[in-house]
Amino acid sequence: MSETDSFVKFKKVDKSYDGEILVVKDLNLDVAQGEFLTLLGPSGSGKTTILMMLAGFETPTNGEIYLDGEAISNIPPYKRRIGMVFQNYALFPHMTVYENLSFPLKVRKVSKDETDKKINKALSMVSLTGFETRMPGQLSGGQQQRVAVARALVFDPKLVLMDEPLGALDKNLRESMQYELKHIHESLGVTVVYVTHDQGEALTMSNRIAVFNEGKIQQLSNPDKLYEEPVNSFVAEFIGENNTFQGEVSEISGNKCRVKLGSGDEILANPISVKLKGDKTKISLRPERALINPEEKIENKFKGKIEEVIYHGDHTRIRMNLLGKSQFILKIPNSSARMDLKLGNEMIIGWHSKDCRALDLT
Amino acid sequence: MSSETQKILTTGGIPLEESLKKVEKRNKIKAFLLVSPLLFFLIIAYISPIVSLLFTSIDDRMVTNMLPKTFKAMKQWDGKDLPSEEVFEAFYQDYKILIEEKRHGKLSTQMNYEKNGFKSILKKLARKMKKFEEGNYKEQIMAVHKRWADVEYWRALKRRAPTYTYSKYLKGVDMYENEEGKIVEVPEERRIYKILWLRTLEIAFFVTLFCFLMAYPIAHLLATLPMKYSNLLMICVLLPFWTSLLVRTASWMILLQQQGIVNDVFVWTGLVADDSRPEMMYNKTGTYVAMTQILLPFMVLPLYSVMKTISPSLMRAGKSLGGTPFITFWKVYFPLTIPGIGAGCLLVFIIAVGYYITPELVGGASGTLISNQIAYQMKSTLDWSFASAMGLMLLTGVLVVYWVYNKLVGIDNIKLG
Ligand SMILES: Nc1ncnc2c1ncn2[C@@H]1O[C@H](COP(=O)(O)OP(=O)(O)OP(=O)(O)O)[C@@H](O)[C@H]1O
Ligand SMILES: [Mg+2]
Numbered sequence: 001m002s003e004t005d006s007f008v009k010f011k012k013v014d015k016s017y018d019g020e021i022l023v024v025k026d027l028n029l030d031v032a033q034g035e036f037l038t039l040l041g042p043s044g045s046g047k048t049t050i051l052m053m054l055a056g057f058e059t060p061t062n063g064e065i066y067l068d069g070e071a072i073s074n075i076p077p078y079k080r081r082i083g084m085v086f087q088n089y090a091l092f093p094h095m096t097v098y099e100n101l102s103f104p105l106k107v108r109k110v111s112k113d114e115t116d117k118k119i120n121k122a123l124s125m126v127s128l129t130g131f132e133t134r135m136p137g138q139l140s141g142g143q144q145q146r147v148a149v150a151r152a153l154v155f156d157p158k159l160v161l162m163d164e165p166l167g168a169l170d171k172n173l174r175e176s177m178q179y180e181l182k183h184i185h186e187s188l189g190v191t192v193v194y195v196t197h198d199q200g201e202a203l204t205m206s207n208r209i210a211v212f213n214e215g216k217i218q219q220l221s222n223p224d225k226l227y228e229e230p231v232n233s234f235v236a237e238f239i240g241e242n243n244t245f246q247g248e249v250s251e252i253s254g255n256k257c258r259v260k261l262g263s264g265d266e267i268l269a270n271p272i273s274v275k276l277k278g279d280k281t282k283i284s285l286r287p288e289r290a291l292i293n294p295e296e297k298i299e300n301k302f303k304g305k306i307e308e309v310i311y312h313g314d315h316t317r318i319r320m321n322l323l324g325k326s327q328f329i330l331k332i333p334n335s336s337a338r339m340d341l342k343l344g345n346e347m348i349i350g351w352h353s354k355d356c357r358a359l360d361l362t
Numbered sequence: 363m364s365s366e367t368q369k370i371l372t373t374g375g376i377p378l379e380e381s382l383k384k385v386e387k388r389n390k391i392k393a394f395l396l397v398s399p400l401l402f403f404l405i406i407a408y409i410s411p412i413v414s415l416l417f418t419s420i421d422d423r424m425v426t427n428m429l430p431k432t433f434k435a436m437k438q439w440d441g442k443d444l445p446s447e448e449v450f451e452a453f454y455q456d457y458k459i460l461i462e463e464k465r466h467g468k469l470s471t472q473m474n475y476e477k478n479g480f481k482s483i484l485k486k487l488a489r490k491m492k493k494f495e496e497g498n499y500k501e502q503i504m505a506v507h508k509r510w511a512d513v514e515y516w517r518a519l520k521r522r523a524p525t526y527t528y529s530k531y532l533k534g535v536d537m538y539e540n541e542e543g544k545i546v547e548v549p550e551e552r553r554i555y556k557i558l559w560l561r562t563l564e565i566a567f568f569v570t571l572f573c574f575l576m577a578y579p580i581a582h583l584l585a586t587l588p589m590k591y592s593n594l595l596m597i598c599v600l601l602p603f604w605t606s607l608l609v610r611t612a613s614w615m616i617l618l619q620q621q622g623i624v625n626d627v628f629v630w631t632g633l634v635a636d637d638s639r640p641e642m643m644y645n646k647t648g649t650y651v652a653m654t655q656i657l658l659p660f661m662v663l664p665l666y667s668v669m670k671t672i673s674p675s676l677m678r679a680g681k682s683l684g685g686t687p688f689i690t691f692w693k694v695y696f697p698l699t700i701p702g703i704g705a706g707c708l709l710v711f712i713i714a715v716g717y718y719i720t721p722e723l724v725g726g727a728s729g730t731l732i733s734n735q736i737a738y739q740m741k742s743t744l745d746w747s748f749a750s751a752m753g754l755m756l757l758t759g760v761l762v763v764y765w766v767y768n769k770l771v772g773i774d775n776i777k778l779g
Binding site: 055056057076077078079080081082083084086087088090091092093094103104107108151155 | 673675676678679680681682683684685686687689690693694697698
């Protein structure tokens with residue numbers, strides 16, 4: 001891709017605040033026009049820093065960022081037409097909701113009628129019509145966040161950056177706002193770079209997700225691929241639940257490898273990051289891919305003992321001791337035909353080799 | 363009917379309202395006991411001096427007490443012609459006692475304030491009185507000096523008859539009550555206090571303005587610089603604050619005098635010729651410079667404490683929404699600092715209005731303030747009631763400023779930290 005193809009382009013960007021630690025390392029990232037890209041990562045992994053560089057409040061220590069084909073370092077922040085929802089909302093506390101929303105329109109000299117129209121539209125988008133005269137201090141945390149979202153969208157920016165815009169909402173409101181935001185994104189066709197450390201949110205909303213850790217992209221792909229096919233053990237452990245086994249490759253051929261565990265048992269696995277016999281590896285298996293009482297000819301089949309049963313409403317989680325590991329988790333949907341899940345019962349567990357991925361050891 | 367509705371009871375069966383009151387009363391007593399030492403201290407150290415100041419300022423019993431019989435006798439006098447023999451006799455007897463008790467000097471000073479020329483005729487009378495014969499005091503006193511036969515002087519004496527007077531307040535604004543009882547301004551060449559009041563206001567205003575202009579960027583830097591620099595800067599602001607006031611004022615004297623360092627630098631850089639070094643001390647310039655420096659922390663600290671609470675992401679939000687740095691500053695940052703500006707300006711202005719030491723030392727004749735005049739009245743002319751009157755006028759002025767501020771900005775908008 002050349003600089004002009006993608007809408008936002010990070011090219012070899014490094015960032016350090018103190019000259020000692022690189023908070024962002026060699027970042028190369030392209031965002032297409034109209035895309036909803038999520039940056040996902042644990043706290044302190046550099047997500048906010050990347051947004052700040054894009055918005056122009058931090059300068060890259062090295063490298064260049066392009067926005068719509070133009071090197072961004074030449075454009076001051078107030079000319080970038082980037083709407084931003086800050087992690088702490090950053091509503092102007094001395095202005096009413098209306099004044100907060102009219103600020104970006106006023107500086108653009110939009111007429112009064114037009115302003116009213118746009119503000120009405122933006123407020124109804126986040127279902128806050130009628131709150132125009134309130135001060136931010138008179139709003140709940142969730143309402144403030146929604147005002148911040150409305151403010152970032154009201155002036156029709158070409159790019160919207162959102163830094164954990166739903167962090168303060170309760171589960172129900174959060175979910176409905178997720179759909180709302182997704183809907184807004186689709187109807188406006190605006191490009192969104194979204195930051196969260198909630199993996200569920202990332203999976204439901206995004207076109208693509210970039211998983212960050214320690215300033216580096218660990219994996220960049222669409223949600224299903226990210227979940228089903230993590231490329232390293234950080235991603236596998238960060239996204240969704242995961243059963244792991246550590247071992248050493250004893251045999252490798254094509255798309256299968258045999259891994260010998262510490263307990264002496266052997267597992268057939270899908271080699272992702274291992275290449276040679278003798279490589280140390282961590283095997284990752286999603287709980288829902290483990291089958292109870294599987295068919296006879298399944299590749300991996302072991303006997304385990306139930307150690308804990310936890311009721312979760314729609315499903316039941318079972319912790320069992322399997323292959324010398326007492327942290328093996330199983331998820332069983334709660335259908336009417338319940339199995340005999342009792343503490344101390346023994347069960348046969350099995351899985352296909354393609355579902356258990358031999359990843360790097362970290 | 364609402365009044366008939368059942369009263370809410372606590373689980374113990376006592377009406378809720380009553381039990382709430384009981385609990386609150388106990389809390390109130392506790393709170394009162396806690397603040398009572400402070401209240402006591404305030405009454406002793408603040409309120410009682412002000413009340414006594416008020417009395418001193420209108421108290422004119424000094425002369426009345428010295429001449430009790432005279433004023434008693436004067437009650438019948440209509441003030442048109444010379445008073446009768448009884449008044450003269452009463453005056454002779456009062457004055458005699460004063461001379462014996464050696465208090466007559468004070469009377470002559472007091473009366474001379476009232477009318478020029480009183481001092482000399484009282485002195486002369488004191489000398490001549492020893493040889494007076496009994497009876498016919500009117501003749502004898504009038505013979506001492508021709509002014510004793512002038513009804514004006516007796517009228518001046520009668521004017522001192524009331525025990526309480528507001529004349530000191532009039533004097534404080536260059537006015538007085540003339541012989542006809544009308545309030546008029548003193549002649550042009552004797553007006554001094556009005557100029558002094560205006561100058562005090564002017565200096566306090568400009569010192570506040572200079573402090574504001576200097577403190578705003580300093581406070582902003584303090585609030586936004588990284589910790590290690592802002593600590594250093596904070597020490598730079600506070601270090602002078604911890605130094606004695608006298609030392610700081612003295613150092614300004616060393617810097618600003620005609621052979622001082624600042625002037626030396628001016629000459630050295632060729633800004634001024636050696637023989638025309640500018641006068642920077644013992645005038646308004648000195649007062650401005652020294653007071654601005656001394657009062658600067660009182661502006662910096664409230665501003666800093668307010669700016670510290672303004673999240674940097676607000677400015678960023680303003681910019682990302684399309685505001686130029688100036689618009690963002692003016693529409694977002696500045697309005698948020700107004701509580702700090704209010705607190706700082708009010709603090710500096712009120713301190714400046716009553717400032718004493720610095721103008722006394724570096725102000726010279728044209729740079730002194732009303733407090734210097736108050737001190738002068740107390741130390742040199744010993745006119746305590748006039749000093750009290752001016753002190754109270756100053757206090758009233760400050761309260762008015764406070765009131766206006768409250769009306770304009772609202773006192774609950776103030777933030778000191
Ligand atoms: N202004 C700053 N000065 C110095 N270090 C900073 C600054 N801002 C962030 N950092 C450091 O940079 C790293 C990345 O911070 P960043 O705010 O980008 O994390 P984040 O991914 O947004 O985390 P979170 O999910 O908690 O918001 C952190 O280690 C943080 O301590
Ligand atoms: Mg962050």
